[in-house]
Amino acid sequence: MLRKQKGSTPFIKIDPLHPDPEAVSCAADIIRQGGVVVFPTRNLYGLGTDALNPGAVDRIFKIKKRPSSKPLLVLIKSRDELPKLVRHIPAAAECLMDHFWPGRLTIILEAKDTLPANLTCGTGKIGVRLPGHPVALSLSAAVDSPISGTSANISGKPGCSNATELQASIIRKVDCILNAGQLQKGIGSTVVDISEMKVEIIREGSIPVENIRSVLKALSFNHIDIQG
Numbered sequence: 001m002l003r004k005q006k007g008s009t010p011f012i013k014i015d016p017l018h019p020d021p022e023a024v025s026c027a028a029d030i031i032r033q034g035g036v037v038v039f040p041t042r043n044l045y046g047l048g049t050d051a052l053n054p055g056a057v058d059r060i061f062k063i064k065k066r067p068s069s070k071p072l073l074v075l076i077k078s079r080d081e082l083p084k085l086v087r088h089i090p091a092a093a094e095c096l097m098d099h100f101w102p103g104r105l106t107i108i109l110e111a112k113d114t115l116p117a118n119l120t121c122g123t124g125k126i127g128v129r130l131p132g133h134p135v136a137l138s139l140s141a142a143v144d145s146p147i148s149g150t151s152a153n154i155s156g157k158p159g160c161s162n163a164t165e166l167q168a169s170i171i172r173k174v175d176c177i178l179n180a181g182q183l184q185k186g187i188g189s190t191v192v193d194i195s196e197m198k199v200e201i202i203r204e205g206s207i208p209v210e211n212i213r214s215v216l217k218a219l220s221f222n223h224i225d226i227q228g
Helices: 021-032 054-064 079-084 091-100 134-143 168-173 209-219
Strands: 011-013 037-040 045-048 105-110 125-129 176-179 190-193 199-203 224-226
Touching (some): 021 037, 021 176, 045 054, 054 168, 091 105, 091 209
Parallel strands (some): 011 176, 037 176, 199 224
Antiparallel strands (some): 037 045, 105 125
16 A cells, blocks of 8 residues: 655555556555545546545535534445435436436435435535546546545635646645546536425536436426436
């Protein structure tokens, strides 16, 4: 395992399309031991840790200076992990997963009580995504447990699409950085809340609302609320 030396954080170069299994395994070892890793997603670098480890989750909040009222979303290696995270999966959620996963859709569902309280921040909900980016997917698979998927920035500050632009305080406090160079520009995932008996668009991102409406018509599901 790569160990962080005092005063330095290891940068590990990684191919964004064909990630080296050894580099991914090294980062996964760090995460399994409660560490925090910066890793590339489609457009921004993220902060990854074991989402089921309360102490590791607390580190994410402290590193980002994130308000304790704002829950973290998680990345999963496959839909098989959902039963340990959520109470149930509504038909509308299944339909959207079939059409848009892996990739650009975050789905908020009713969380199980067994999840760390600081992960859900008392909301009773959890946001979940099956990542489409090769590094993010490989990392979540190597950890073999859900990982956090929040952006690698101080809360309220812009996210970073290049590892060289990471804020100094982020670099100092994480244990490893998987450096894939410059990521492609773009907008974030669309966020949909299906935790209750409705579909609510929390944030329209790279998947347009009309695409979601079109898919849900197959279920004769026409009631969609748009927030904001």
